[in-house]
Amino acid sequence: MQFTFAxxxxxxxxxxxxxRQGRVLAEPQEGxxxxxxxxxxxxxxxxxxxxxxxxxxxxxIKRNSLKLFEQDTLLTNFHNYDPVAKxxxxxxxxxxIGSAAKPxxxxxxxxxxxxxxxxxxxxxxxxxxxxxxxxxxxxFTEMSAFFGGGNRNMLDIYFARNINPRWNVGFxxxxxxxxxxxxxxxxxxHMVEQNAYGFHTNYRSENxxxxxxxxxxxxRHLVNEIGGIIPPELDETSVYFTYEDAxxxxxxxxxxxxxxxxxxxxxxxxxNGLQVYHVFDRKNQKMRFTANLNTSDSLFFNKERFNNPDTxxxxxxxxxxxxxxxIKGTVKGFYxxxxxxxxxxxxxxxxxxxxxxxxxxxxxxxELIGKLSDKWSIQADGEYLLADAFKIHGLFISxxxxxxxxxxxxxxxxxxxxxxxxxxxxxxxxxxxGMDQVKGRVKLDFEKFRIRxxxxxxxxxxxxxxxxxxxxxxAEGEAFMLMPGIEGSFQVGKxxxxxxxxxxxxxxxxxxxxFRIPNLYANTRFYFDSPAFNEHVFVQMGVDIxxxxxxxxxxxxxxxxxxxxxxxxxxxxxxxxxVFLDFRINRTRVLLKYNHLxxxxxxxxxxxxxxxxxxxxxxxxxxxxxxxxx
Numbered sequence: 001m002q003f004t005f006a007x008x009x010x011x012x013x014x015x016x017x018x019x020r021q022g023r024v025l026a027e028p029q030e031g032x033x034x035x036x037x038x039x040x041x042x043x044x045x046x047x048x049x050x051x052x053x054x055x056x057x058x059x060x061i062k063r064n065s066l067k068l069f070e071q072d073t074l075l076t077n078f079h080n081y082d083p084v085a086k087x088x089x090x091x092x093x094x095x096x097i098g099s100a101a102k103p104x105x106x107x108x109x110x111x112x113x114x115x116x117x118x119x120x121x122x123x124x125x126x127x128x129x130x131x132x133x134x135x136x137x138x139x140f141t142e143m144s145a146f147f148g149g150g151n152r153n154m155l156d157i158y159f160a161r162n163i164n165p166r167w168n169v170g171f172x173x174x175x176x177x178x179x180x181x182x183x184x185x186x187x188x189x190h191m192v193e194q195n196a197y198g199f200h201t202n203y204r205s206e207n208x209x210x211x212x213x214x215x216x217x218x219x220r221h222l223v224n225e226i227g228g229i230i231p232p233e234l235d236e237t238s239v240y241f242t243y244e245d246a247x248x249x250x251x252x253x254x255x256x257x258x259x260x261x262x263x264x265x266x267x268x269x270x271x272n273g274l275q276v277y278h279v280f281d282r283k284n285q286k287m288r289f290t291a292n293l294n295t296s297d298s299l300f301f302n303k304e305r306f307n308n309p310d311t312x313x314x315x316x317x318x319x320x321x322x323x324x325x326x327i328k329g330t331v332k333g334f335y336x337x338x339x340x341x342x343x344x345x346x347x348x349x350x351x352x353x354x355x356x357x358x359x360x361x362x363x364x365x366x367e368l369i370g371k372l373s374d375k376w377s378i379q380a381d382g383e384y385l386l387a388d389a390f391k392i393h394g395l396f397i398s399x400x401x402x403x404x405x406x407x408x409x410x411x412x413x414x415x416x417x418x419x420x421x422x423x424x425x426x427x428x429x430x431x432x433x434g435m436d437q438v439k440g441r442v443k444l445d446f447e448k449f450r451i452r453x454x455x456x457x458x459x460x461x462x463x464x465x466x467x468x469x470x471x472x473x474x475a476e477g478e479a480f481m482l483m484p485g486i487e488g489s490f491q492v493g494k495x496x497x498x499x500x501x502x503x504x505x506x507x508x509x510x511x512x513x514x515f516r517i518p519n520l521y522a523n524t525r526f527y528f529d530s531p532a533f534n535e536h537v538f539v540q541m542g543v544d545i546x547x548x549x550x551x552x553x554x555x556x557x558x559x560x561x562x563x564x565x566x567x568x569x570x571x572x573x574x575x576x577x578x579v580f581l582d583f584r585i586n587r588t589r590v591l592l593k594y595n596h597l598x599x600x601x602x603x604x605x606x607x608x609x610x611x612x613x614x615x616x617x618x619x620x621x622x623x624x625x626x627x628x629x630x
Contacts, residue, residue: 098192116318117415128215149619228612477510
């Protein structure tokens with residue numbers, strides 16, 4: 001459920017959820033009487049819970065239409081706790097939590113300027129600009145512990161509290177200890193070790209004119225690379241689908257990704273319909289890959305040794321400063337924004353000829369949103385990077401139709417332009433990448449079912465990719481992607497539900513072979529959903545089935561942490577069936593999930609997610625999440 005209030009008396013946005021009547025934070029003493037009553041029980045004591053510990057996002061404050069959300073106590077999809085599963089399996093990873101991952105489908109870029117290019121672990125980092133900020137009536141703690149089969153463990157802790165009604169502070173801590181699923185040496189032979197933490201605060205002045213949001217995130221992500229299973233055609237003693245007994249390439253190689261990001265946003269109201277704001281970011285990312293080439297690990301790599309014949313120590317550091325200054329406001333239901341942004345970045349490596357590469361970027365941009373009613377809105381935004389890149393975006397929302405258009409010309413990554421590792425080196429001068437994308441969604445809601453037919457059409461030219469030779473290259477032609485799909489939900493009887501999503505992808509054009517996307521993606525869930533024991537326990541149990549048609553999925557090169565094209569390994573079609581039981585008692589949620597129920601029952605013994613990396617074997621996951629409100 002979601003509540004909405006406005007920082008200033010503007011139209012509120014509900015995103016399709018039930019919203020509460022807005023109120024003006026500039027006069028907090030004039031609170032909603034119904035709100036105060038709902039927080040009291042029959043003995044007039046304050047009752048703390050999900051309705052008193054709310055959270056919001058920076059993007060809604062920036063657009064003068066803040067939405068407050070209750071804490072999530074729903075059971076739907078709770079059993080899919082790891083990041084790839086949470087994203088409906090629309091990422092290709094290496095068959096384990098925390099491993100390198102890339103989107104299955106092409107995505108429009110968020111940033112049109114130069115990025116580091118090391119994005120294999122983006123999925124596991126909490127961007128402070130996108131994190132939750134809190135407004136709590138009491139100290140709030142959220143704790144989650146997940147114990148995956150095979151000693152794959154995760155722990156998440158969130159804490160927040162209000163110092164006073166206008167100032168909140170908090171922190172979070174996340175850790176992962178993920179044992180290797182392929183050929184571990186022992187119980188604690190981890191593939192992934194992560195420690196991450198963050199701090200956040202938000203404050204608004206007594207008169208409501210000034211608002212400040214600040215956050216810091218740090219992640220240290222270590223991966224003990226295995227290089228995949230040695231193909232049986234190269235070693236007759238190597239066999240697929242032996243899991244813990246599999247023969248793998250690497251035992252003395254490790255990748256690491258250390259990220260630190262300081263971010264704050266603040267704004268000040270000058271008058272009716274006019275505000276000024278400033279956004280600041282300071283980011284650091286340090287990538288390392290080490291390998292002992294005096295061991296059998298050397299057999300995995302190519303013969304070139306550019307920097308050191310005995311040890312690979314690939315090191316790259318990307319840092320940036322970003323400042324955005326703008327004006328914004330809301331006039332007669334229309335939100336406007338105009339900004340200038342200065343971004344200074346550099347990529348450093350001890351092996352670069354000049355030691356570092358600098359990127360100085362200046363942007364101009366703006367946004368206009370018209371809220372025609374609670375269910376009708378239009379949006380147009382764009383930015384121009386002087387003098388060779390841009391992005392324009394439009395969005396139309398109605399009760400039954402959504403249309404979205406994006407056109408961009410964006411720069412290749414820094415790593416694609418220059419890289420000096422021990423096994424691969426290059427200097428390039430690639431052209432910018434162009435893309436056009438149109439998305440449409442029809443919304444059909446009925447009493448017992450909901451249907452969402454979708455269509456996405458994309459055109460990409462000058463695409464930069466890693467080829468079969470593991471070298472970076474730029475495609476000369478264009479690729480066109482046609483992606484019709486459908487998603488929906490059906491109520492079956494009184495206590496059963498069926499959710500599903502299907503996407504068909506057809507890629508054509510002279511550069512079509514540079515995009516490796518399965519023709520058919522399907523994900524469905526059929527489950528029992530009902531309260532029990534006089535509504536003291538809420539239960540969901542059922543079956544999840546996911547499927548991708550066969551395709552030559554990209555392989556993974558750990559030495560420079562990138563996926564690359566290959567045409568020799570068919571990641572064949574295979575339906576994966578999981579069964580689950582989720583239940584909630586008061587504010588505590590528990591999950592039980594049995595992975596890969598159909599193992600050994602199919603034509604193939606198991607399935608692959610990436611060439612030479614098998615998917616999960618059959619095992620049981622357990623998880624628990626609970627809230628404390630005092």
